[in-house]
Amino acid sequence: MNLLHLALKDLRLLFRDKMGAFFVIGFPVLLGLFFGVIFKGPDSSSGGSGKISIAVVDLDNSPQSTKFLDELRKNEGLRLEIDENEAARKSVRLGQRSAMIVIPTGFGQKAGLLWEEQPEIQIGVDPSRVAESAMLEGMVMQAVATLIGDRFQQPTMFLPSVTQARESLKGNQEVDLATKLVMGTFLNQVEQMIEAADRVQASNQATGDGGGFEINFANVKRVDVTREVNPSSVSGQLQKIRSDWDISFPQAMMWGIMGCVAGFSMSIARERSRGTLVRLRAAPLSKTQVLLGKALACFLACLLVMLMMTTLGVVLGMQPLSYLKLAVAGLVTSFCFVGIMMTMSVLGKTEESVAGTGWAANIVMAMFGGGMVPVMFMPAFVQSLSRFSPIYWALRVVEGAIWRDFSWAEMLPAILVLIAIGLIGTIVGANILYRRDD
Amino acid sequence: MLVIDQVVKRYGELVAVNNISFEIKRGECLGLLGPNGAGKSTTISMMVGLLKPDSGTVRLDGASPDSNATRRLIGVAPQALSLYEELTPRENLTFFGKLYGLSAAKLRDRVAWALKIAGLEDRARHRVHTFSGGMKRRLNIAVALIHQPTLLLLDEPTVGVDPQSRNHIFDWIEQLNADGMTIVYTTHYMEEAQRLCDRVAIIDHGKLLALDAIPQLLAQHGGQSVISGRLEHIPSDFSLPGTLLESDWRLESEQPFDVLTRLAQSGVRFGSVQIAGPDLEAVFLKLTGRVLRD
Ligand SMILES: Nc1ncnc2c1ncn2[C@@H]1O[C@H](COP(=O)(O)OP(=O)(O)OP(=O)(O)O)[C@@H](O)[C@H]1O
């Protein structure tokens, strides 16, 4: 109970101190928003003025394929760029374009013919663009449907096919009589359907309803554009990002946590300078309890910061993949930084010296750990240094839970590192503080 | 109640407390009197277990002040203000009350009482850093009292407090003492010790020079009373004791009234006359060879 009283008092003090509270909440939030917006910039500019840029590979080059592309182009949000197959695929993999569409050979002959097996239109969408993917598929369906509608609208284009089908049916010796009969009836019905379609067409135009005969008979095949990407490459990592805030909010969490660390490491020195440490030590508390109270306060503050940042991120559109893993990440990260706080608090005896060394250490940790520039954008030799920063490991578990889609096995090393840092930091710091008799 | 036995505390070369022994009786108010650096605060710190003596022992009802049970009995108002300035007095009192195990209605009652005694009821919701020095002093004492200690240690509690508040504080210290609380009162103000304390310990350079009830101290170390006045008429061929400078007269004597009576009978006429009895200042001067206040 005493520990809780001590911790709650510290939390209250932290949030009463305007500068302290700013470093714990205000500053990180601003940072998160700022970098989130910056991050958004290049991503959407790849589509230019908010359009989704799509690489189109037209292997057919028929009037129908041109017509199909014209239809597709009518969609405001798309920008189509004709390209070679491999180049197209690569551009999506590198994140330069959002998707690719491959129109197969033979598309012109078969597209829109209901009884033919539909040509396979390949679509590959950057997996980070879940929403656009569904939209694009819908647009492709619609464009194919327009082709079908066109065939209905142009009997000259369409009826020869029916006649041709009838001829080939007649001439085919392998088809038994019953089937021929059924198919013949079917083809007659198709002819009637064309007439019906004409009527619908006419009435649609009369009511100004746009028209078009919508039958979703396009055969869309998904092409995986990520599988061949090295998942640890920058583009491989970026492809997993599903929200503009995925990178900046974990960073914001780190800054909030560093604010807590700086605040609480100073607070032991402050208790000393304000004389309240004397009162605490005169009270029926052990020295250990006083130190544990500080640790608990810092732990709770870190958790609180992570909870707030997560909430804000989710409100803005961040979608953590696993809340359970995020919770575990929060716990171990907070524990780790409690240890760091305990060690930092012995780096000086006055508030000023602790604050100075504390923030200096924070900034170095953040710089190398990816708290400023994400580690994946760093030069290789700096990346290898980043392993020494607790921020690096904290970001790994947090990002692992939010967007990296880590399994527990992938989380484990970072979790262990964080717990180890927390333990060592707490033991070292608490021991020095404990011995420091004043 | 509190026994201090051959206690020594060193800071490096400096011997802050040098082999002090004394006993504080239950219910008394003991004054610790001494100049700056005498070792008063160091002694207080050892009484609460904040400092461990290098040698010797401190025992409260037979137990070491290190134990939680013993600490609960002690309330201490440190010489340096010890308050959370960002919190309100109510929050300060509540927090420390909880540390001593108070809760619910009991805690509320005690907080209300402490606020009243400190005269801070109407400022209970303001943060401490907005308070004047005197208000903080009063709160500093009130916090020491929150858990109803049986032994109250006050280390120069009235520094910077105006005379009115000071009197107010004296009134309730006297009340608490009358209600049975044992009090150790550290000061270098003679009049405070003289007003409040049953016994006074005089400390200098870490040594206990004297410890006794005030009248005994005065009798033993106070020396003579000083008579001074203006004389209007001195009979001729009368040999006047003391020193006379123009008409200002001064005499030291152990029986000032006898002297005055004798002089009056001899026909000496006084314009004005004052008798200054021996005081702690004089006792201090006698014991240390120094004046207490600079
Ligand atoms: N933490 C410390 N480190 C070194 N010396 C100290 C420490 N605390 C006190 N001293 C020394 O011990 C001596 C006694 O100090 P103490 O604070 O007990 O004096 P005091 O009687 O309370 O004086 P004051 O009336 O000024 O409060 C002083 O010489 C002081 O310099």
Ligand SMILES: [Mg+2]
């Ligand atoms: Mg002192």
